[in-house]
Amino acid sequence: MNTSDFSSTPLQSGLLGNLASLGYDTMTPIQARSLPPILEGKDVIAQAKTGSGKTAAFGLGLLQKLDVKSFRVQSLVLCPTRELADQVARELRRLARAVHNIKILNLCGGIPIGPQIGSLEHGAHIIVGTPGRIEDHLRKNTLDLSQVSLLVLDEADRMLDMGFQQSLDAIMAYVPDRRQTLLFSATYPDQIRALAERVMKNPVMVQVDESHDSSSIRQHFYRFELNKHRMTALRLILLKFRPGSALVFCNTRKETEEVADELRSHGLSAIALHGDLEQRARDQALVRFSNGSASILVATDVAARGLDIEDLDAVINYHIARDPEVHVHRIGRTGRAGKKGMACTLYSEKENFRAERLGEYLGQEIEPEALPPYNLLEKPGYKPAMVTLQIDGGKKQKIRPGDILGALTGANGIAGKQVGRIHIMDNFSYVAVARDAARPALKKLVEGKLKGRSFRARRI
Numbered sequence: 129m130n131t132s133d134f135s136s137t138p139l140q141s142g143l144l145g146n147l148a149s150l151g152y153d154t155m156t157p158i159q160a161r162s163l164p165p166i167l168e169g170k171d172v173i174a175q176a177k178t179g180s181g182k183t184a185a186f187g188l189g190l191l192q193k194l195d196v197k198s199f200r201v202q203s204l205v206l207c208p209t210r211e212l213a214d215q216v217a218r219e220l221r222r223l224a225r226a227v228h229n230i231k232i233l234n235l236c237g238g239i240p241i242g243p244q245i246g247s248l249e250h251g252a253h254i255i256v257g258t259p260g261r262i263e264d265h266l267r268k269n270t271l272d273l274s275q276v277s278l279l280v281l282d283e284a285d286r287m288l289d290m291g292f293q294q295s296l297d298a299i300m301a302y303v304p305d306r307r308q309t310l311l312f313s314a315t316y317p318d319q320i321r322a323l324a325e326r327v328m329k330n331p332v333m334v335q336v337d338e339s340h341d342s343s344s345i346r347q348h349f350y351r352f353e354l355n356k357h358r359m360t361a362l363r364l365i366l367l368k369f370r371p372g373s374a375l376v377f378c379n380t381r382k383e384t385e386e387v388a389d390e391l392r393s394h395g396l397s398a399i400a401l402h403g404d405l406e407q408r409a410r411d412q413a414l415v416r417f418s419n420g421s422a423s424i425l426v427a428t429d430v431a432a433r434g435l436d437i438e439d440l441d442a443v444i445n446y447h448i449a450r451d452p453e454v455h456v457h458r459i460g461r462t463g464r465a466g467k468k469g470m471a472c473t474l475y476s477e478k479e480n481f482r483a484e485r486l487g488e489y490l491g492q493e494i495e496p497e498a499l500p501p502y503n504l505l506e507k508p509g510y511k512p513a514m515v516t517l518q519i520d521g522g523k524k525q526k527i528r529p530g531d532i533l534g535a536l537t538g539a540n541g542i543a544g545k546q547v548g549r550i551h552i553m554d555n556f557s558y559v560a561v562a563r564d565a566a567r568p569a570l571k572k573l574v575e576g577k578l579k580g581r582s583f584r585a586r587r588i
Contacts, residue, residue, distance in 0.1 A: 132160050138167055139192055142226035147188075150222065156181035157336040162310075167192060171309045171331040173324055175316050180336065182312045183219045186280045189310065190254065191224055193278055199231075199251040201271070203278040204303065206259055206296070208286040209544025210236040210537055216282060217256040230254070235271070237261040237534030238541065245270045259287060259295035260530010266302050273302045279327075284313040285320055291529035291550040293319075300327055345463040348472045349483065351496035355476050359390055361499055362446060365472050366396060366424065368500040370510050371441035373417065376426045377458050378446045387446060388426040395509025398424035411553065412518075412588065419549035419560035420514040429454060445473040448482040452489035514548050515566045519557040519573060521583040527552060531578045532559050538576070542569050558588075 132155050134147050147153075155163065158176040165172050166189035176182045190203040205220075207213040217234040224230050235244050235257035241264060248270050255262070255271070265271035281287065287296065309328045313320050316335075324331060352361050366374065378384045381402040391398035399413045399422045416422040429449070440462045449455040455473075463469020475483050475496075487494040521527045529550040536559070537544050546569070548560030561569040566587060573585040 137163060139188060143188060143191060143223070146223065146226040149225075152184065156184075158182050158334065159185045161336060162186075162332075162334045163188060165332040165334075166308075166310060169193075169308055171311075171328040172334060173311045173313070173316075173328070173331045174334040174336075175313055176334075176336055182282070183216055184223060186282070186310045186312065187216075187220045187223045189308075190278050190280070191220075191227060193308075194227065194230070194253060196227055196230055196253065198275075199253070200275040201252055201255050201273060202275060203254045203280070204262070204273060204276050204299075205254070205256040205280040205282060206262065206287065206299070207256065207282045208258065208290055208292065209533070209547065210238055210258060211544040212283060213256050213258055220254060220256065232256065235261050235265060237264075237530050238536075238538035241265075241268075258530060258533070259292040259299060260528055260533060263295045263298050263528075263530065266299065273299075274304065276303050276307060278308045278310070279303055281309070281311045281313075281323075281327075284311050284323065285315045285317065288319045288323070289549045290533065290547070291552055293323075295528065295530060296323070345459055345469040345471055347459065348470070349494050349496045350472065350474050350499055351477060351480075351483070352474070352499065353477055355478070358446065358474055358476065359387070360502075360505070361474050362387070362444065363391070363394060363396075364500040364502070364504055365444060365474075366391070367504040367507060367509070369442060369470065369472075371470070372420065372423060372512065373440050374424045374442040374444055375440055375458075375461060376424060376444045376446055377449070378426060378428060379450070381428055383446070384426045384428055388424075391424060391426070391509075396424060397422045397509075397512050398426055401425055401427040408556075412558070415549075415551050415558045416516050416588070419516060419551070419558070421512050421516040421548075421560050423510070423512045429458070440469070442470045442472065445471070448473055448475050448479060448486060452486050455486055456490075511563065513563060514560040515563050516588050517559050517561060517566070517570055517573060517585055518588050519559070519578070519583050519585045520555070521578065521581075522553045522555045522557050524554050525579065525581075525583075527557055527578055527583075532557060532573075535576050535578055536561070536569055536572055538572070541572050 158180045162172050162174045162185045213234055213236050217232055220232050231252045232254045233247055233252040237258055237260050311324055350361055381404055384400040384402045388398040388400035401413050417425040443459050443462045459471035483494045532550055536542055536547055542565040546562040546565040551558045
């Protein structure tokens with residue numbers, strides 16, 4: 129018997145028969161590696177992308193465990209967006225076609241809560257929903273999670289990106305400690321690791337994608353004749369590689385402003401970060417860069433200290449760092465979490481001695497590459513995929529990420545996949561939305577309500 133066939137697992141015959149009727153014979157890699165420990169009742173962390181078959185992996189696990197005669201909520205599946213929750217609920221219903229009298233409820237924001245309360249009064253076996261709406265029901269005492277034996281966090285990294293950490297923590301207080309927890313995430317940053325340590329017990333780690341060496345950073349060195357050519361060299365590199373997120377290191381505060389201003393004048397999305405910025409301006413700069421609505425962050429080493437930004441596409445040294453150890457620290461910000469990274473370093477002919485000293489420290493000979501072709505300068509600058517909307521309300525106004533997500537994706541709203549990271553400050557909130565959805569998203573916020581109130585909103 130092929131060990132990658134569903135028939136090799138201890139699934140109930142009804143579930144196996146239904147899988148065969150659906151044309152599901154052979155397991156995908158994530159199913160083959162995660163389903164056995166799931167069926168054994170173990171906590172599982174599975175790193176898998178959308179489309180990998182993860183829904184069937186956890187779906188079959190919760191259906192195998194289900195006691196259909198006990199009409200109580202036995203499994204809870206949390207998803208970051210309504211679209212994903214809808215998709216998961218549909219797939220669970222397909223997988224459960226052989227299970228009679230099963231009730232799967234979808235509880236998401238952006239739609240009236242009244243009908244959901246009515247459905248809950250009649251009971252359910254499985255709940256699929258978004259953190260904000262689940263938290264709403266718990267606060268209203270309309271949802272009982274005291275009998276949940278299996279908890280699924282689907283696309284956990286996206287949930288944390290969208291600011292649902294507090295909602296997740298609140299929900300955990302209502303779920304029994306004695307349970308099985310399954311965490312599915314496309315990436316495994318420190319935030320996810322910390323979450324797993326809090327909510328899981330001896331989890332099995334499953335990773336199906338081949339990961340690169342965590343030190344796999346490709347370095348490029350570019351030499352030019354005169355110092356006045358430095359900005360041109362920087363623009364050529366940005367226009368050639370077009371990184372979605374690039375951290376440009378400068379040696380002085382004044383230089384960060386000059387470089388960012390010059391890049392913006394040529395149509396590139398750049399912001400400066402230095403020690404003279406007020407806290408609100410610093411927060412806003414970091415929000416825009418981390419949520420993908422600004423492509424280039426120009427910073428000093430001091431200002432960049434402590435930045436926790438995942439998936440940084442490129443680091444560019446506008447000057448060679450004065451200390452070779454600082455150079456290593458700078459470029460180590462890319463190529464994290466097993467991904468490939470790129471680091472570019474600029475220097476003039478007068479700085480050859482610095483390049484030689486750096487090469488000695490790195491144990492390699494620095495061989496400068498030719499600059500990209502100058503005709504790239506004739507092309508317009510590239511725009512980031514996202515834009516940031518600011519709402520004049522935050523934690524002190526009791527605004528939560530779920531409120532913003534629901535307002536944006538409600539009736540005639542934008543799609544959940546067009547919503548990016550959500551940051552809630554004390555008196556302000558920021559939400560990233562896809563560039564092509566910015567206008568209708570802003571209109572929804574301006575004309576709609578949050579917490580029953582109208583708030584001013586603007587694009588930044």
